[in-house]
Amino acid sequence: MLEFYFWPTPNTWKVAIMLQECGLPYEVIPVNISAGEQFAPEFLAISPNNRIPALVDPEAEGGPISIFESGAILMYLAEKTGRFMPADLHQRYDVLQWLYWQVGNLGPMAGQLGHFRNYSEERIEYALQRYGDEYNRLLGVLNRGLEGRDYLAGDYSIADMATWPWVRSGEYMEQPLEEFPNVIRWFREVGERPGVKQGFALGMDWFGSGPPKAGNEKANRGNKNLFGHTAKAVAELSKKAADKS
Ligand SMILES: N[C@@H](CCC(=O)N[C@@H](CS)C(=O)NCC(=O)O)C(=O)O
Numbered sequence: 001m002l003e004f005y006f007w008p009t010p011n012t013w014k015v016a017i018m019l020q021e022c023g024l025p026y027e028v029i030p031v032n033i034s035a036g037e038q039f040a041p042e043f044l045a046i047s048p049n050n051r052i053p054a055l056v057d058p059e060a061e062g063g064p065i066s067i068f069e070s071g072a073i074l075m076y077l078a079e080k081t082g083r084f085m086p087a088d089l090h091q092r093y094d095v096l097q098w099l100y101w102q103v104g105n106l107g108p109m110a111g112q113l114g115h116f117r118n119y120s121e122e123r124i125e126y127a128l129q130r131y132g133d134e135y136n137r138l139l140g141v142l143n144r145g146l147e148g149r150d151y152l153a154g155d156y157s158i159a160d161m162a163t164w165p166w167v168r169s170g171e172y173m174e175q176p177l178e179e180f181p182n183v184i185r186w187f188r189e190v191g192e193r194p195g196v197k198q199g200f201a202l203g204m205d206w207f208g209s210g211p212p213k214a215g216n217e218k219a220n221r222g223n224k225n226l227f228g229h230t231a232k233a234v235a236e237l238s239k240k241a242a243d244k245s
Pocket residue numbers: 009010011012033038050051052053068069070071103107225226
């Protein structure tokens with residue numbers, strides 16, 4: 001059975017959604033990133049970047065495989081199932097360019113905005129402006145990409161699954177969508193899919209108070225397991241996690 005290293009966050013919801021959409025059986029292995037479990041040596045062996053999500057497929061073609069990076073995991077699951085990524089070269093690269101756009105642009109910019117807005121102990125106007133502008137610009141790119149299209153790349157695909165959680169995250173960064181009618185339409189439609197609802201619901205109760213809102217993030221302000229990760233700090237956190245286990 002697939003082993004899914006998970007904590008309820010936008011990058012892991014992408015994979016949770018794909019697993020639900022494909023109806024694949026999987027075991028959830030919680031990695032509590034607020035508690036520093038991403039530094040445990042066993043987890044680092046699978047995900048050297050000390051980030052979730054990660055996936056292990058013990059029954060992969062040619063032997064067991066472990067994968068980190070949400071985009072690579074989505075591609076793997078699409079190839080494994082033959083679903084949500086077209087075989088046709090042109091259509092496939094339409095999906096892949098949007099997938100890479102999400103992983104390299106929307107995710108990191110929204111992530112930095114979330115950091116400076118909800119986690120930073122001091123309010124830094126320049127950073128809020130910079131990442132707020134970038135997030136807004138990227139929503140504009142998405143809006144134009146969805147012009148005259150139901151989904152990002154032809155049919156519903158892993159590109160939509162990757163992008164949806166990071167549009168959803170705009171809500172707890174108080175980023176309104178009004179300027180972007182195509183994004184609103186797409187966001188609602190994708191959000192109505194049973195697989196998206198189920199994937200997004202995974203692990204929500206672990207927060208104790210329902211889906212993440214600004215309040216949940218504020219609880220993590222200054223959390224040393226989440227911030228201040230120099231290479232040396234990661235080595236120390238990893239040693240601490242090893243001593244604990
Ligand atoms: N590019 C990576 C980003 C993964 C990522 O940033 N994951 C966050 C949760 S959304 C995480 O694991 N954070 C733990 C930490 O910062 O230590 C991907 O798409 O998988």
